[in-house]
Amino acid sequence: MEVGGYNLVYNSLSFAIATFGAATVFFFAQRSQVAPAYKTALSLSGLVCLIAFYHYLRMFESFNDAYTLVNGTVEATGAQFNDAYRYVDWLLTVPLLLLELVLVMRLSKEETYSKGTKLALAAAVMVILGYPGEVITDPSMYGDRWMWWVLAMIPFVYIVWDLVSGLGASISKQPKAVQGLVSKARTLTILSWCFYPIVFVFPMIGLQADPGAVNPAIQVGYTVADVVAKALFGVMIYMIAQRKSDAGA
């Protein structure tokens, strides 16, 4: 691994630790500023960031165990960098993120329950189907990596389609003051989500790492996507909750 790539991965992992730690504190502190109906959404935002904070701490440690930078040269210690942390994180956080969005819409109890369950389950299936592909780093096996990508894209497309069509109808029923913001949150979700399957195919389109080494393009790509999809998305959910609280909606 080159020094430049090492520094990028190292600093982006630390950046994510700081961001998710601060975001966790922010969401729990600001929970007192929203109406009771939105406190659960704020709690979920805080939990998503807390879970991500934990996993980024672990990834940072794991990366430090796997590589050292001494006298300007990056050395692999032989210890394995544990890639699975990301997928364990997503298995927990992606369903919660979708629940946040559903909760802040304040649909009827039945709709909240059925939409929440469907989206959360689809998200879990998506993450589970992505993992067997992610661990394939041998270029001769990229056919299999593509296969898992296609399989994970089925629940992915279902979720995005549901956000576009299903939530679209609900947005028109939201108070005027937040319609624009809810629509932006939905766009942010869709755009940040689309980043993940693109990062997944980085190695197949030439953004390779040395065989068996950590791929900086993948690590930095997923980290940026996580910060947008979790922390920035949480801030939008908070703004929606606060405006709806002010409007008494």
Added chain:
Amino acid sequence: MEVGGYNLVYNSLSFAIATFGAATVFFFAQRSQVAPAYKTALSLSGLVCLIAFYHYLRMFESFNDAYTLVNGTVEATGAQFNDAYRYVDWLLTVPLLLLELVLVMRLSKEETYSKGTKLALAAAVMVILGYPGEVITDPSMYGDRWMWWVLAMIPFVYIVWDLVSGLGASISKQPKAVQGLVSKARTLTILSWCFYPIVFVFPMIGLQADPGAVNPAIQVGYTVADVVAKALFGVMIYMIAQRKSDAGA
């Protein structure tokens, strides 16, 4: 590195850890003492200090890994001192600091949003443009270091100009009881900010370190600037928020 310089860097990093840890607790504890309109400003003060606390802990660790003081001699271990922590910190905290100032002014919703977004984006661009210059420590490349300094000064001047002119007009609309204090907070922001580009040019005006070693002038300079621009500035924001709460404004 000389023993004197080593001790200065070591102790100033530890001083910053103590200051930012204490400041974080102070702002979250005192959040209950201000009116709801100012609680977000206090939360942001706390987050800025929490993020700085984290990065100073990391810098302290990194400095300890890079140097040891044994039998009165400073020895470089070969491990790299990670300079990037400061820039990762600023990328997160400088936009938040500007948001604090905007929030405590309590402008209209639209003004808060547009001014906050513009200033936060300009701050991020400024930090990103400064970093490529900061990592240049080879004196023969100082032409490039100057170039990045000039580029980063463009958003810097824009922000300072906006604080002087734009906030100037708003200050006259503040309650009489806090006009002086808000004006002082603005002056403190501008003065403490001007310190950063001066520290940046320290090596170019002769405050050199040994080649490849940590430069004590830069480390101590940035640490002092951070304590003033984050912790002391946060205390002023708190005083403004408290006086405005008392005045019912």
